[in-house]
Amino acid sequence: MAIKLYDAVPSSNSDRVKIALNEKGLAYDRVTLNLAKKEQKKPEFLRLNPYGKVPVIDDGGQVLFESCIINEYLDEKYPNPPLMPKDPYLRGRGRILVDYGMNHLHESYWAVRTEIMKKEAERNASVMDESRRTLRELLRYLEDALGDKPYFLGEFSLTDIDLWPRFGRMEDYGVLPAASLPRLSAWVARMKARPSVKSLGT
Ligand SMILES: N[C@@H](CCC(=O)N[C@@H](CS)C(=O)NCC(=O)O)C(=O)O
Known part of the structure; x- marks a missing residue:
């Protein structure tokens, strides 16, 4: 199952995760929210991210938010190519x-x-x-x-x-x-x- 990415356009924080996904060659399906319409504050989205912000990923039912934390997760879960030094x-x-x-x-x-x-x-x-x-x-x-x-x-x-x-x-x-x-x-x-x-x- 492809990773689901909740994003918005434009969204520099979502771009951060997209770059990591692209570097890893990971397929993802986008769910693009309309921030102007406050879709990120709807109860169903707040259940995924209580901060009411994108990006959020759902990787086989495992949900994460905060772009830099998502990227660390992606690097640990999908280590090739590695995106952090060992030192x-x-x-x-x-x-x-x-x-x-x-x-x-x-x-x-x-x-x-x-x-x-x-x-x-x-x-x-x-x-x-x-x-x-x-x-x-x-x-x-x-x-x-x-x-x-x-x-x-x-x-x-x-x-x-x-x-x-x-x-x-x-x-x-x-x-x-x-x-x-x-x-x-x-x-x-x-x-x-x-x-x-x-x-x-x-
Ligand atoms: N620290 C968060 C920031 C996320 C963030 O501010 N996302 C913006 C879009 S780039 C957002 O969802 N804004 C809508 C809002 O705050 O209601 C991260 O790195 O993921």
Whole structure:
């Protein structure tokens, strides 16, 4: 039985899981929710995920939510190809980088996103510039963490997948590519070229 994925369009958190499924070559059936119609808050969906958010997977009756936790499950349940290094330090390091990308960047990422989501005429150019600048400053840590490696932990891993969805959008938001962040900019191009990311579509 194929894995069932509850997603939405657009949904960067669902994209995170789709990339992992694609990298593993796992077939999945989508159940796409309309978030604007609050389908994620209906009692039948809240029984699957009390947070009322996508993504959720149902793997043969076993239900999980939270995209990064789902991806860890997928990597453990379907170990080929492996998407986490064996080395405990690297595994810890990868989780820290994801935490940084999700939590530490959160406020400045949302400051940019909030301006971009406004109608063009309503955007405040100086707020936008300032938010982009703050976000780029915070990205410096990830630029240094990447170093000269192609991927954050050396080999491609869940760390790259889990970080990716926000970075995909940062290009649309005019944050990347940036001359001050050449390694991250090259990593974005590398990620976009992967078939698992290319095939995301809608
Ligand atoms: N931490 C969660 C976040 C999930 C999330 O915020 N999903 C969004 C779509 S990208 C959602 O369902 N939003 C609808 C809502 O909050 O009502 C994860 O990583 O899965």
